[in-house]
Amino acid sequence: MSTRNTSLSTPLSVAPFPSRRLNRWAEMVWRVAGSVDVRTKILGMVLALTTVFGLAVTLQVRAVMTRVFMEELEGRGVSVASDLASRSIDPILLNDTYALHELLSETVNNHPDAWYAFVLDRDNQVIAHTFGDAGFPADLLNPTLAVAAPNLYGTIRHWIYASNEGRVHEMVAPIMGGSAGVVRLGLTEARLQAVVNTVTGQMILTTLLVALAGIVAAMFLTWLLTRPILDLVETTQEVGRGNLQARAPHWADDEIGTLADAFNQMVADLDASRRAVAEKEQARFLLLKKLISAQEEERKRIARELHDGVGQMLTSLMVGMRTMQRSDDAALNQERMEELCTTAGETLEQVRVLSRELRPSLLDDLGLAAALERYAGEFTRAHAAIAVDLHCDLPGRLPSTIETALYRIVQEAMTNAARHGKATAVSVLVSRRANSVQAIVEDNGAGFNVEAVRRQQSSVGIFGMSERAELLGGALDIESSPEGTTVYVEIPL
Numbered sequence: 001m002s003t004r005n006t007s008l009s010t011p012l013s014v015a016p017f018p019s020r021r022l023n024r025w026a027e028m029v030w031r032v033a034g035s036v037d038v039r040t041k042i043l044g045m046v047l048a049l050t051t052v053f054g055l056a057v058t059l060q061v062r063a064v065m066t067r068v069f070m071e072e073l074e075g076r077g078v079s080v081a082s083d084l085a086s087r088s089i090d091p092i093l094l095n096d097t098y099a100l101h102e103l104l105s106e107t108v109n110n111h112p113d114a115w116y117a118f119v120l121d122r123d124n125q126v127i128a129h130t131f132g133d134a135g136f137p138a139d140l141l142n143p144t145l146a147v148a149a150p151n152l153y154g155t156i157r158h159w160i161y162a163s164n165e166g167r168v169h170e171m172v173a174p175i176m177g178g179s180a181g182v183v184r185l186g187l188t189e190a191r192l193q194a195v196v197n198t199v200t201g202q203m204i205l206t207t208l209l210v211a212l213a214g215i216v217a218a219m220f221l222t223w224l225l226t227r228p229i230l231d232l233v234e235t236t237q238e239v240g241r242g243n244l245q246a247r248a249p250h251w252a253d254d255e256i257g258t259l260a261d262a263f264n265q266m267v268a269d270l271d272a273s274r275r276a277v278a279e280k281e282q283a284r285f286l287l288l289k290k291l292i293s294a295q296e297e298e299r300k301r302i303a304r305e306l307h308d309g310v311g312q313m314l315t316s317l318m319v320g321m322r323t324m325q326r327s328d329d330a331a332l333n334q335e336r337m338e339e340l341c342t343t344a345g346e347t348l349e350q351v352r353v354l355s356r357e358l359r360p361s362l363l364d365d366l367g368l369a370a371a372l373e374r375y376a377g378e379f380t381r382a383h384a385a386i387a388v389d390l391h392c393d394l395p396g397r398l399p400s401t402i403e404t405a406l407y408r409i410v411q412e413a414m415t416n417a418a419r420h421g422k423a424t425a426v427s428v429l430v431s432r433r434a435n436s437v438q439a440i441v442e443d444n445g446a447g448f449n450v451e452a453v454r455r456q457q458s459s460v461g462i463f464g465m466s467e468r469a470e471l472l473g474g475a476l477d478i479e480s481s482p483e484g485t486t487v488y489v490e491i492p493l
């Protein structure tokens, strides 16, 4: 079905014949031009230009020279022929054939392009000629030589015919208006043609030399041009193989140099970002390790706590109840009952503390502000020397992931201030913006080199703070000086 459709539509879509052929030509040229390298293309261009230009100039000069020479030849022929005609009058009238012959010979010898001259009388009989011993060629009197419409220069007729000597321009000048016969002078183009050929040959030679010089210059220029490109290609392949240290050489301050610089910058950026990703991966790995070991520690602690605290109390409860079971002394049992109640109350309190430590349930129940309030209280109890100033400007609740993240970040920043900074005051400010929530924890401790600590990658606490903020699309920044440290965090809502 589809074949039939194609065959039906083909005649309509086919271009007219000449343009189809033109397209095929263009395609062929494009294929050939596209398959050769830049050097060959430029060499071809230079060669084609010099050759075409040289040949065109040569041909034009040749045509102009030929035209000028021929006009000059004719002009000279006309003046020599008319001079001969007037100077022939006397010898003809005196019937002095010798003088006439001398006149013709002298004229032909003095004129470089003259081949022959002869005089005919009124009856077309040759009176004198310059052919010497070879004899007068009878062909010259052949009437077919005379062209039907010869050029006329006043009374002098001019025609051209071909001979063994090349083209011959013949001038026919009447003597005494024709009443004493005519003088005919033959001039050949041979000498002038030889001059034109010599000049043409020299011009072609010059063209060849210029083309040769052009090729040498073009080879040098293309070498200059392609060398940096080839270097760039090589560097690209090197980078493709994974070597991010490879750099393209900067050969010159031109466009290719700029391209090489841009490429090098790109590779350097790629290298830097790869390094950053690898560093982040490493830090993430450390965090995970620490998280897992912290979980293990916590479990062990809870197990210990349950065993040593709650377990012991429950055991003493059980022992107390058994003793009560066996005893009939009501007064003593009443006393024991009170003790057991106290122990049960203490056990309950221990369980509460444990569960609160496991999860700050206030965060779930009452929100971030209340949880931070509670934590600040605990912090003050644990670090009596540190004054805590907490301000929470949080109308309403935040998403629970954000509340947890901010709680942990503030907790870590405050712990660090107490643990490392030896601060005497910590201020915490949490506020809600139009589209984000911001927390600032500031201490007046000794400060530290933030960049160095970040580079070490072993600082899991700081990395964990950043990670929590970034996971929620936010950002965390730390500024530190000997006067104190400030942690800024902003998380979008």
Ligand SMILES: Nc1ncnc2c1ncn2[C@@H]1O[C@H](COP(=O)(O)OP(=O)(O)OP(=O)(O)O)[C@@H](O)[C@H]1O
Pocket: 413, 416, 417, 419, 420, 421, 422, 443, 445, 446, 447, 448, 453, 458, 459, 460, 461, 462, 463, 485
């Ligand atoms: N507020 C601060 N004042 C002074 N130094 C600080 C402060 N916060 C962090 N530091 C320095 O940065 C280092 C890294 O802190 P980070 O919280 O990442 O790790 P840590 O507190 O040593 O251990 P943890 O992983 O338990 O938090 C600290 O060892 C400390 O030298």
Ligand SMILES: [Mg+2]
Pocket: 412, 415, 416, 461, 462
């Ligand atoms: Mg820490």
